[in-house]
Amino acid sequence: MDRRVFLQTAGATLAATTVAGCSGVTVGGSSEETERPPPAADRNTYASWVPAGTHSGNRVTAMTVDFELMRAEGGNQAIVRSSPDRIEDAPSDPLAGLPFSYAVLTYAIVDALVPLFDSYDRIDRAHRFEAGLVLEGSFDGLAEELASDNFEDSWTYGGFSMFSRGPLVVGTTADTFVFADSVETRLTDREGGAFRNTPTDRVEAMADVSNGDEQRFREVSPGFDALVDRLPKRTVMSGSFDARGGLLGTESPVGSYYRNPNRDPIPDLKAISLDGPVVGVATSSRFRSDGLESGIALQYEDEGSVDDEADIRAVLGSTAAEQSVEMDGRTVVVEGSFPWIRPTESSE
Numbered sequence: 001m002d003r004r005v006f007l008q009t010a011g012a013t014l015a016a017t018t019v020a021g022c023s024g025v026t027v028g029g030s031s032e033e034t035e036r037p038p039p040a041a042d043r044n045t046y047a048s049w050v051p052a053g054t055h056s057g058n059r060v061t062a063m064t065v066d067f068e069l070m071r072a073e074g075g076n077q078a079i080v081r082s083s084p085d086r087i088e089d090a091p092s093d094p095l096a097g098l099p100f101s102y103a104v105l106t107y108a109i110v111d112a113l114v115p116l117f118d119s120y121d122r123i124d125r126a127h128r129f130e131a132g133l134v135l136e137g138s139f140d141g142l143a144e145e146l147a148s149d150n151f152e153d154s155w156t157y158g159g160f161s162m163f164s165r166g167p168l169v170v171g172t173t174a175d176t177f178v179f180a181d182s183v184e185t186r187l188t189d190r191e192g193g194a195f196r197n198t199p200t201d202r203v204e205a206m207a208d209v210s211n212g213d214e215q216r217f218r219e220v221s222p223g224f225d226a227l228v229d230r231l232p233k234r235t236v237m238s239g240s241f242d243a244r245g246g247l248l249g250t251e252s253p254v255g256s257y258y259r260n261p262n263r264d265p266i267p268d269l270k271a272i273s274l275d276g277p278v279v280g281v282a283t284s285s286r287f288r289s290d291g292l293e294s295g296i297a298l299q300y301e302d303e304g305s306v307d308d309e310a311d312i313r314a315v316l317g318s319t320a321a322e323q324s325v326e327m328d329g330r331t332v333v334v335e336g337s338f339p340w341i342r343p344t345e346s347s348e
Contacts, residue, residue: 039068039124045237046127047228049134051205052215060217060224062129063102063238065110067120067137070235073286094271095294095317096338099285101268102238110135113179116142131202132180142172158207162200169199171207178206217241223280223299230297230333231284238283240269245277245301273315276300276307291321291339300330307332 046062106128113135114120123137143161147154151163160171160178171178180202208214218225224241231237240247248269269281280299285292296316300306309325312332317323320336 039066039072041233043068043233044125044127044136045228045233046129046239047218047224048216049127049206049209050129050217051131051209052217052220059240059242059244060129060221061238061240062127063106064128064236065103065106065126066124066233066235066237067126068124069233070287071121073235073288092271093317093319093338094269094315095296095320095334095336096292097271098238098268098283098296099236099287099292099294102283103236103287106133106236113177116145116177131205132178132199134206135177135179136175137177138175139172139177140174142177146170146172157204158211158213160203160207160210162203162207164200167199169203171203173210176210178203180206227280227282227297227299227331230331231282231295234284234286234293234295236283236285236287239280240282241280241299243279245279247278247281248272248274272296272298274298274307274311276305291337293335293337295333295335298332298334300332303330306330 046064050062110126125136127134146163152165154163162171180199228239282297285294316334317336322337324335326333
């Protein structure tokens with residue numbers, strides 16, 4: 001199977017996760033590792049890439065899987081893959097279930113693209129949001145390989161080598177790979193006018209963000225900017241924000257559930273059954289050989305609308321071995337740890 005077929009597969013997978021969630025997704029990849037320096041403290045997250053305008057008004061949902069950090073901490077994809085079957089009551093506790101849901105949605109796309117790069121070892125981080133997918137890593141020579149794959153069109157834009165065939169558009173530099181297909185979504189231009197809706201528009205918007213020619217959403221949204229830095233940078237991170245409020249009563253636009261016919265669905269934002277008007281939700285989680293470490297930050301419309309601490313504790317982290325809640329103005333941060341309910345294989 002050539003890389004063009006893999007790109008077709010990736011496009012179909014992107015459509016499935018964006019429109020209706022994942023079904024029977026296989027997550028995994030190479031466990032080969034090479035000596036690398038420790039991850040930089042200022043490494044990028046999804047907030048580094050989301051363009052200033054997205055569809056559904058001011059709504060943003062994005063996520064990151066940090067493979068570089070996973071390798072540095074001795075973790076592997078097998079732990080993430082098996083985690084929902086290892087956490088007691090994970091489907092009923094969003095603090096445990098949401099991280100896996102977001103990890104699977106990102107893995108679903110990366111898995112389809114990994115054959116382009118030989119293994120996960122070339123990928124440091126994967127960022128998934130409405131515009132498409134951004135991979136950071138080591139992609140030297142990839143542009144030359146793609147140029148020989150008979151794409152219908154190729155061009156350069158903002159330092160990226162761009163390639164397209166049908167609805168699929170990809171772009172690459174030595175350290176960044178961007179991908180989009182024809183899934184219906186909308187990006188406004190930085191003046192807030194015409195929609196940037198085609199795959200080419202979206203890939204070029206990602207290149208513009210990389211070069212500083214397109215504003216990032218965090219630069220025009222103080223609320224989102226404050227939210228995304230409330231939690232430490234861990235293996236799996238996500239951020240959802242809608243200045244109009246009502247965030248907990250809706251499904252994520254990048255997929256509502258990871259569905260497995262043999263188990264209950266993993267929860268999305270709707271599973272956080274709190275009453276206060278929430279405008280932002282961020283998550284940050286670490287998958288370890290002995291369990292899951294997870295945090296959720298909630299940003300309410302104002303301090304007066306924050307739910308009672310007892311209600312928050314009952315909804316987020318009630319099944320955790322350890323639980324902490326920090327109330328800070330209109331922001332609430334919940335942290336919890338969840339040991340696996342049976343031993344896991346060593347991640348070394």
